[in-house]
Amino acid sequence: MDLTYTTEQNDFRKEARLWLESNAPSTSLRSFDTPEGFEEHREWEKKLHAGGWAMVPWPKEYGGRGADLLEWLVFEEEYYRVGAPGRVNQNGIFLLGPTIMEYGTPEQKKRFLPPMASSEEVWAQGWSEPNAGSDMANIQTTARIDGDDYVINGQKTWASRGAYAHWLFGMFRTDPDSSRHNGLTFVLVPLDTPGVTVRPIEKLNGKKAFAEVFFDEARVSRQHRLGDEGTGWAVAMATAGFERGLMLRSPARFQDTARRLVELYRETVKQGVFVDSCLRDTVARCWMEAEAYALNTYQTVSRLIGGGKIGAEASLNKIFWSELDIKMHETAVSLLGARGELLANAPAAGNVGQWLDGFIFALAGPIYAGTNEIQRNIIAERILGLPRK
Amino acid sequence: MEFNFSEDQELLCSTVRDFLQAECTPEQIRALWETDTGRSDSFWMRFAEMGVPGLMVPEEAGGLGLDDRDMVLVLEETGRFGLAEPIVSIAAGVPLLVAIGQEGQPELAEKWLSEVASGRAKLAIEHPRSPFVSDAHVADLLLLNAGDAIHAVPRAEVKLIAQPANDQSQRLFSVEWTPTQATLVAQGETAQRLQEEAFDRGAMACASQQLGVAQQLIDLGAGYAAQRKQFGVAVGSFQAVKHRLANAKVKAEYARSVVYRAAHSVALKTSARSVDVSMAKVAAGEAALFAAKESLQVHGAIGYTYEQDLHIWMKRAWSLDLAFGSGAWHRARIADAVIDQERPAETFGYSGPNH
Numbered sequence: 001m002d003l004t005y006t007t008e009q010n011d012f013r014k015e016a017r018l019w020l021e022s023n024a025p026s027t028s029l030r031s032f033d034t035p036e037g038f039e040e041h042r043e044w045e046k047k048l049h050a051g052g053w054a055m056v057p058w059p060k061e062y063g064g065r066g067a068d069l070l071e072w073l074v075f076e077e078e079y080y081r082v083g084a085p086g087r088v089n090q091n092g093i094f095l096l097g098p099t100i101m102e103y104g105t106p107e108q109k110k111r112f113l114p115p116m117a118s119s120e121e122v123w124a125q126g127w128s129e130p131n132a133g134s135d136m137a138n139i140q141t142t143a144r145i146d147g148d149d150y151v152i153n154g155q156k157t158w159a160s161r162g163a164y165a166h167w168l169f170g171m172f173r174t175d176p177d178s179s180r181h182n183g184l185t186f187v188l189v190p191l192d193t194p195g196v197t198v199r200p201i202e203k204l205n206g207k208k209a210f211a212e213v214f215f216d217e218a219r220v221s222r223q224h225r226l227g228d229e230g231t232g233w234a235v236a237m238a239t240a241g242f243e244r245g246l247m248l249r250s251p252a253r254f255q256d257t258a259r260r261l262v263e264l265y266r267e268t269v270k271q272g273v274f275v276d277s278c279l280r281d282t283v284a285r286c287w288m289e290a291e292a293y294a295l296n297t298y299q300t301v302s303r304l305i306g307g308g309k310i311g312a313e314a315s316l317n318k319i320f321w322s323e324l325d326i327k328m329h330e331t332a333v334s335l336l337g338a339r340g341e342l343l344a345n346a347p348a349a350g351n352v353g354q355w356l357d358g359f360i361f362a363l364a365g366p367i368y369a370g371t372n373e374i375q376r377n378i379i380a381e382r383i384l385g386l387p388r389k
Numbered sequence: 390m391e392f393n394f395s396e397d398q399e400l401l402c403s404t405v406r407d408f409l410q411a412e413c414t415p416e417q418i419r420a421l422w423e424t425d426t427g428r429s430d431s432f433w434m435r436f437a438e439m440g441v442p443g444l445m446v447p448e449e450a451g452g453l454g455l456d457d458r459d460m461v462l463v464l465e466e467t468g469r470f471g472l473a474e475p476i477v478s479i480a481a482g483v484p485l486l487v488a489i490g491q492e493g494q495p496e497l498a499e500k501w502l503s504e505v506a507s508g509r510a511k512l513a514i515e516h517p518r519s520p521f522v523s524d525a526h527v528a529d530l531l532l533l534n535a536g537d538a539i540h541a542v543p544r545a546e547v548k549l550i551a552q553p554a555n556d557q558s559q560r561l562f563s564v565e566w567t568p569t570q571a572t573l574v575a576q577g578e579t580a581q582r583l584q585e586e587a588f589d590r591g592a593m594a595c596a597s598q599q600l601g602v603a604q605q606l607i608d609l610g611a612g613y614a615a616q617r618k619q620f621g622v623a624v625g626s627f628q629a630v631k632h633r634l635a636n637a638k639v640k641a642e643y644a645r646s647v648v649y650r651a652a653h654s655v656a657l658k659t660s661a662r663s664v665d666v667s668m669a670k671v672a673a674g675e676a677a678l679f680a681a682k683e684s685l686q687v688h689g690a691i692g693y694t695y696e697q698d699l700h701i702w703m704k705r706a707w708s709l710d711l712a713f714g715s716g717a718w719h720r721a722r723i724a725d726a727v728i729d730q731e732r733p734a735e736t737f738g739y740s741g742p743n744h
Contacts, residue, residue, distance in 0.1 A: 003392065004390065005390050077738050255739040280728060284728060288671065292644070294737045295646035295649075295650050298646070299645075302393045303393060316639050319636075376628075376635035379635035384638060385611060387615060387622075388626065389626050
C-alpha cells in the first residue's frame, strides 16, 4: 500500500489541468436535456475528443488516450475541479463503451467506439418497459429473427437521453418461448430506424430528460447484437455494473459538491444568516462521506488493475453515492433558506440555482440504474447469502 | 498509487485469522470473563510466537520491524474475533516506546521493546481523553501522562482501582501514582507531540477493530436470519430483514478504505494524519454501532439474551466507540478541520499534489 502518486501520475495531472484550464467553457452550457444544450454539449465533446481527452482510459485506436484507470480518476478530479460540463454521452462512453470493450466483436469495436468517443453518436438506454421496471426480467419487447435482421415490436420507457440521442441499446426477447432472464438478447438500435417512434418525457423540472420508445416492425441488422443470442441478461449486468459502480459516478463529482457545500456553509455563517447548528454536523458528515467514496473507488481501481472484477459490490456503491448526493443537495438547499427556492434565471439567484438543479437531479439517483431497494436485495442475497424466498 | 495490500500482508492476516478462529472462540471469551484478570498469559505467549505484539517493534529489538499498514489488517481480525487482550495498547504503545528511545531513552526503550516482542511484557497507555487506563492490571509498564510530561512507570509503583465496565472484555482502572524524576521519559513539546501520536494510533487501532466488529455483527445477523423460520420461511427472505443488513453492509464497506488510508497516514506521519484517523474512528465506529442495532433487531428476543453470543460484539461496538476519543469527539475534530480552518481540508486525490 502506497497512497502517493507517481511522478508520471503527477505529470499526467498537470497535463490534464493545463488543457482543461485553457479549454473548458468559462460559462455554464444550457441543459443537455434541451435541443440547444444538447448540441452545445456535443460541441464540447468534440473539443475534448480533438484534444485526446474524451475517453482517457480507452485505447487510442478507439478515440481514447490509452491511460489506466488511476489516470482516469486523476483526469476526473481535474475535470470537476474546473467545473467542466456534464457528459452528454455518458450512457455511451461510461456504460455501453466498456460493455462493447468486453463483449463486442473487433468489427463492432471499430464501428461503434470511435463515434461514441467523439459524441458523433449519442446513446440512450433502453432497459425499462411499462411492465419491466424493477422486475427487469419481465421484458416483453420482442426481436423476431428474420433472415439477417431482427424485427422489433413493443415499447421501452424511461430511456435517458432518448429525446435527442441517435442510438439506443437494450435487451429484447429474441426467443418467443422463453421467460424471465432467458432468451433475451442485447441489441443496438439506430433511433432513426423506420418503425421506431420516440416520445420524450419531461422530468420534474419540465426538461425532456428521457423518453418512451415505441417499436412497430422496426428492422435492425443482427450484426448489431452485442454478445451471443440469448445471453442479453449477462451482457446487461456488465453494463449495470458500470452504471452502479465505478464509471458513471467518479468520486471527484461528489468531492466537488462536498467542497462547494463546505464553502456555502462558511459563507452562510459569515453573512450572519440563521444557521441551524445541526447543519454543521451534516456538512462535515457529507464531506467525510465524499472522502469515503473517493477512497473506496481508489481501492476498487487498485483491485481492478490487479486483475479483479466488479461484481455485486457495485450495488453498495450505488446506494452510497445516490443517498450521499441527495443529502448534500438537500443540506445546501436548507442552508440557502428562502433563496433555495429560486431558479437559476431568477434575478436574485446568483449562483444558487445550481443547487436546486442538483437537488432535482439527485432525487432520481435512488430510482435509476435499479432502485436502491433492488440493490439492497442484491447485497442481501449475493453478498450476505440470504435466501431469495 | 497502490491501495492493495501485499501478499505478505495478506498472508500475515490470514495466519492471525486462522489462529484466532481456533483460539478465540465465544466459549473461550466467556471463560476468560469469569477469571480475575480476564486475560490469558498462555494465549499471549503464543500470540507473541506469531510475532503479533512485536509486529511494530524494530528488528534489532527482536520484533518484525513493520508498521501500521501491516498492523491494520491484524487489528481488524482481532475485532472480528472479539479478542479481549490488550492489543490496542500495544499498537499505540510500541511506537511510543520507539519514539521515547529516539528522544533520549534508548536503553529503556530497547529493554521494554524486546520484552514486548517476546511476549514477556505488556504495556498500558494513558491518553488525555479518558480518566481510565485499560488493562493496567496486566501491564508490566504503564505509559502515563502528568500534564505535558510522559512517564514510564512499572506496575509495582502504581495503585489500581478497578472500574467494572459494561463490556466484560474491557478491564478499566483508575491509576494512582506519583510522578518522579526516575519515571520521566519525555516532556514539553516533545511529550505533547508523542502523546498526540500515541492517541491517534490508539484511535486508529480501535477503528481497525471496529471494522472487524461491524463485519462480525453483520455475519451473525445474516447467519441467524438465514436459518430462523417464521411463517414457514427463513426470516432472512423478508425484505424488511434483508434491507437492515444490507444497510449495515454499506456502512461497513464504506468505512474500510477510510480505515486503511488512516493506517497509511499514521505510518507516514502525513499532515492530515489526525483528521484521517478521526474519519476512520467515526466511520468504523458508526458502522459497528449501526450493525449492532440492526443485528439485534434481526435476531429478535434471542439476541437480547446473555446466552446468545451476539452481545460479545455489541458490547465491543459500544465500548470501542467510547475508547480513544468517542465518536462524537472525533466528529467534532473533523468539523473543526473541515469547516473552521482558513485553508480548506485536504481531500484525497481531488486536491491534487499541489492543490
